[in-house]
Amino acid sequence: MAEEKEINYTEAENCPVRNILDRFGDKWSTLVILILGEQETLRFNELQKKIGTISQKMLTVTLKKLEADGLISRKVYAQIPPKVEYKLTNLGLSLLPKLHSLVQWANENMEEITQNRSVV
């Protein structure tokens, strides 16, 4: 693959960039992946506590989407009270370094961005 500069972004369905962006453009997906990247497994409530401000509903929705995409796996223990563990799949793990790269950039440049904003 030589020429990859000219990407056609106009067809959202066929454009991987837009497709992926549409998934992780939501408020929580990226955060969940990052947090799951720190531990091997996490339970529902542990995730919610770590994120802090997410509602039960949005955590459920986010986890379902990520599971449907094959980025995380869900393991249910047949016991009372219920216990459900979430972890990254290999696919999810493969995304992690790219997100870390983004996080690093965020850490390095957030202050500058914040200052830019306050000027305007």
Place this chain on the structure above:
Amino acid sequence: MAEEKEINYTEAENCPVRNILDRFGDKWSTLVILILGEQETLRFNELQKKIGTISQKMLTVTLKKLEADGLISRKVYAQIPPKVEYKLTNLGLSLLPKLHSLVQWANENMEEITQNRSVV
């Protein structure tokens, strides 16, 4: 007690990750940066054509936000008809490789994700 691995994601204002995510979590910002990364400069209409489906309003809003963050610069030519050129700033350029990394991942894994989804 607190290890460097343990990032506190709960305080959205102080967390660079969430701060940056909140900015680029919108539908268009990342796309605009990627497209501007291909050319040195682009005019408003050129951007709109390349994206294809974005409304005039949303392009305006997106460009304004990115400009406020200092990621892109805006150059107005005093002429009729008007001509406005957009380009990435150094800050914007520094983000580009990270986004490319994400794009590459998207290209490599979109098919798998799509298949996962259709299974569900």
Place this chain on the structure above:
DNA sequence: CGGCATCCGGAATGATACTG
């Protein structure tokens, strides 16, 4: 404990018309 179903307000996005 780990969800799901429902309702609801506000924000995000879009469509259209108009302007310098």
Place this chain on the structure above:
DNA sequence: CAGTATCATTCCGGATGCCG
């Protein structure tokens, strides 16, 4: 050409209540 202004709509996400 590059927007602004306004209105309409969609949809995100929070609150609440119920369930296995």
